[in-house]
Amino acid sequence: MNKPTAIKRYIFLIVFMVIGFVLTFCQFEVPFTNYVYNGFANSIKLGLDLKGGVLAVYQAEDDGEPNFDSRLNATVSRLQSILTSEGYSEAVVSIQQGRNIRVEVPDVDDPEAIFELIGEPATLEFRATEDGEAVLTGEHITDVYASYQQGSEGFEYGVVVNFNAEGSQLFYNLTSENVGGTIYIYSNDQIISAPTVNSAIAGGSTFISGSSTYEDAEAFALQIMSGTFSVDLTLVENSVISATLGVDALRLGLIAGIIGIILMFIYMAWRYRVMGWIANFALCFYIILFMFFLQAIPIVQLTLEGIAGIILSIGMAIDANIIIFERIKEEYAYGKRLEPSINSGFKRALPAILDSNITTILAAVILLIFGTGSIQGFAMTLLIGIVLSMFSSIVITRGLLKMYYPINSTNAKKYSLKREVASDVQK
Numbered sequence: 001m002n003k004p005t006a007i008k009r010y011i012f013l014i015v016f017m018v019i020g021f022v023l024t025f026c027q028f029e030v031p032f033t034n035y036v037y038n039g040f041a042n043s044i045k046l047g048l049d050l051k052g053g054v055l056a057v058y059q060a061e062d063d064g065e066p067n068f069d070s071r072l073n074a075t076v077s078r079l080q081s082i083l084t085s086e087g088y089s090e091a092v093v094s095i096q097q098g099r100n101i102r103v104e105v106p107d108v109d110d111p112e113a114i115f116e117l118i119g120e121p122a123t124l125e126f127r128a129t130e131d132g133e134a135v136l137t138g139e140h141i142t143d144v145y146a147s148y149q150q151g152s153e154g155f156e157y158g159v160v161v162n163f164n165a166e167g168s169q170l171f172y173n174l175t176s177e178n179v180g181g182t183i184y185i186y187s188n189d190q191i192i193s194a195p196t197v198n199s200a201i202a203g204g205s206t207f208i209s210g211s212s213t214y215e216d217a218e219a220f221a222l223q224i225m226s227g228t229f230s231v232d233l234t235l236v237e238n239s240v241i242s243a244t245l246g247v248d249a250l251r252l253g254l255i256a257g258i259i260g261i262i263l264m265f266i267y268m269a270w271r272y273r274v275m276g277w278i279a280n281f282a283l284c285f286y287i288i289l290f291m292f293f294l295q296a297i298p299i300v301q302l303t304l305e306g307i308a309g310i311i312l313s314i315g316m317a318i319d320a321n322i323i324i325f326e327r328i329k330e331e332y333a334y335g336k337r338l339e340p341s342i343n344s345g346f347k348r349a350l351p352a353i354l355d356s357n358i359t360t361i362l363a364a365v366i367l368l369i370f371g372t373g374s375i376q377g378f379a380m381t382l383l384i385g386i387v388l389s390m391f392s393s394i395v396i397t398r399g400l401l402k403m404y405y406p407i408n409s410t411n412a413k414k415y416s417l418k419r420e421v422a423s424d425v426q427k
Contacts, residue, residue, distance in 0.1 A: 006406040013400075017281070020288040040291040045090055046106060047303035047377055048241045050250045053106035054114040057237035060099045068099075071139075071231050076101055082225055085145065088114075092301060094376075101233065106301075111240040123232075124224060125186040126171070128178055134186075135174045140167025144225045146217035149207060157217040158209035159224065168204035176200035185224070192223055253307040260311060261287075264318050272325050273416040274408065278400045279321040286317055286392040293384050300384070303377035313385020316360065320393035324349040325416075333420040338412055339405060346398050357390050 001009075024040045048055055060075070062068050076093050083091035083105060091105040105114050124141070125134035143162040148155060163171050174183060178197045185193040195208050211217035261283075268276035290310065294300050328345030336344060364386065367379035408414055 001403070001406050003406050006403055009403055010407075013281075017284050017288070020285070024288050024291045040288075040295045043295040044291070045295075045301045046250070047301045047306070048104050048106050049304045050247075050302060051106040052241050053104065053108045054111045055105075055237070055239050055241060056103040056115070056235060057096075058101040058103070058233040059236045060101060061232040061234065062099060068231070072099065072101070075231050075233070078225065079103060081143075082222065086222075090301070100236070104301075115238060123186075123188055126174065127184045127186060128174060128181075130184055130191070132184075136163070136167055136170050138224075140164055140170060141224070142167075144221045146211075146214055146221045147207065148214065148217075153209075156209040157211040157214050158207050159211070159217055159221045161206050161208065161224065163204045163206075165204070168202070171204075171206065172200060172202045175206075187223055193220070249304050250307075253304060257307065257311050257314075261314065264315070268318065268321070271416065274404065274414045275321075275325050275328070275401065275416065278404060279318065279325070279397055282321070282392050282396040282400055283314070283317060285396055286388055287314070289388050289392075290314075290385060293388070294381065297384070300380055301377065302381070305375065305378035306381040309378040309381035310385055313382055313389055316357070316386060317389035317392050320349075320353045320357070320389060321397055323352055324393060324397065328415075329417055332412060332415075332417040335419070338409060338415070338417070341417070342401060342405070346394075350394065353390065353393060357386050360386050 022039075023037075025042075027036065027038050027042060029036050060068075060072050072095060076095060079101065080091065080093040083093070083103070088105050088108075090107065091103065093104075094102050096102045108114055124138035126136035127134055140163050141161060142164050143160075145160055146157070147160045148157050149160075150156075175197045179199060181197055182194050183197060184191055185195070193208060193210075195210065208220075211220055264283075265280045268279050270276070272279065290313075294302065294310075300306075324345055327349040328341050331341035331344045331348070332338065361383060364379045364383040367375055368383065371379055412418065
């Protein structure tokens with residue numbers, strides 16, 4: 001590669017980087033459309049401590065019955081399904097400390113509505129008589145939702161209940177034995193509905209009509225759904241987190257991060273000159289990639305601890321470049337020419353970079369598996385950041401440095417390199 005070609009490529013990369021920053025941080029209307037582009041950074045999902053919202057923690061009672069873990073996971077899925085169906089798509093339901101279920105619903109205007117929605121999970125039973133034993137329970141139900149369809153008296157609002165294989169057979173037996181009679185649906189030992197059986201129902205699904213409005217049908221569906229949890233739950237913690245505090249925390253965290261990055265830019269340019277500027281250039285691409293993956297990965301929800309993970313991983317990205325540059329300086333100081341010094345510096349620095357980053361990745365994975373909500377937020381951003389930092393230092397920095405070499409292949413001082421030991425051999 002000759003010097004003019006190298007300069008053209010750097011100009012192209014600078015333009016590409018500017019476009020990347022615009023796509024990452026800017027918000028604008030797309031010409032000739034009604035679409036408003038928000039930018040990667042503005043589309044990152046925020047956690048409770050940054051966006052505010054509702055937090056509830058349930059304790060699952062281990063009743064000694066088999067398959068407790070699978071029933072606990074099924075309960076988490078049901079809770080997530082309830083919140084998602086009600087429009088809380090950013091809600092996160094997770095297991096913590098073995099048997100607790102943590103529910104986080106960010107950006108909520110009416111916290112009381114959430115508490116009413118997820119409330120205190122209930123027991124659900126289908127009985128053939130008022131004082132009889134349960135024939136079906138909530139564990140036999142797979143899905144419940146409000147609907148408007150043909151009922152006994154024309155089109156009506158009501159609730160569709162879907163059963164699993166065992167529940168389908170039990171419900172068929174129950175309805176076939178009670179045609180013209182009544183089925184009693186109990187929640188926490190209170191009758192919530194007593195529908196009449198018009199015919200035996202097979203196929204694993206039924207429509208319970210009788211709701212006057214869609215809202216009534218939806219409330220009835222939620223009442224049934226709250227009894228479909230596979231384990232008994234007790235609410236042990238609930239709180240409302242102020243969005244104002246979250247906005248302040250986010251603003252201060254961003255200010256701290258920007259100041260830190262600027263100081264790193266200044267230090268690298270002063271300490272390593274051309275190599276420092278190349279490291280800063282690579283770091284800009286790293287930031288763009290980081291913001292993209294934070295908004296692109298569905299399970300990422302940024303918390304205040306997550307911001308700390310971002311800043312730490314950026315620092316480690318710079319640290320990897322420092323290791324590389326110091327190795328290059330050592331190689332040049334002991335007699336090698338410029339290009340071999342660069343190649344050898346990367347080669348010698350690679351084991352140290354891999355060792356330090358792999359141990360950090362392992363620590364992040366352990367925190368992600370065994371940590372609670374906020375710790376997991378830190379671990380997730382740290383894990384993404386470390387993987388990208390390795391790519392940035394080993395691939396992007398090296399590529400930029402090799403691309404710059406034709407622009408200056410003789411003046412070692414511009415790389416902040418100097419000889420420290422006299423050598424008669426130029427390797």
